[in-house]
Amino acid sequence: MKVTIDADRCVASGMCAYSAPEVFDQSEEDGVVVLVQDSPSADQHEAVRTAARNCPAQVITLDQ
Known part of the structure; x- marks a missing residue:
């Protein structure tokens, strides 16, 4: 994930x-927002998806 x-x-x-x-x-x-890690480990993917889903401004893009 990127x-x-x-x-x-x-x-x-x-x-x-x-x-x-x-x-x-x-x-x-x-x-x-400050991006600390642009390639999170697999165990962080669900949390990152939740963050992207819950962002009111929709500023997070995920490339699987």
């Missing part, structure tokens, strides 16, 4: 960091 984000469209809800904290974080300045 993860990409569009930080310019992020609304800083924090759902990604809450759902998959090993893969996503938030900027301390403005709360915008």
Whole structure:
């Protein structure tokens, strides 16, 4: 799995960091998503899918 984000469209809800904290974080300045890991391990895939599904701005793209 390959993860990409569009930080310019992020609304800083924090759902990604809450759902998959090993893969996503938030900027301390403005709360915008920060991609920590763009190729998560298999055991993190479901959490990453949940994060993408729950993102209100739909800024997370997953390439299987």
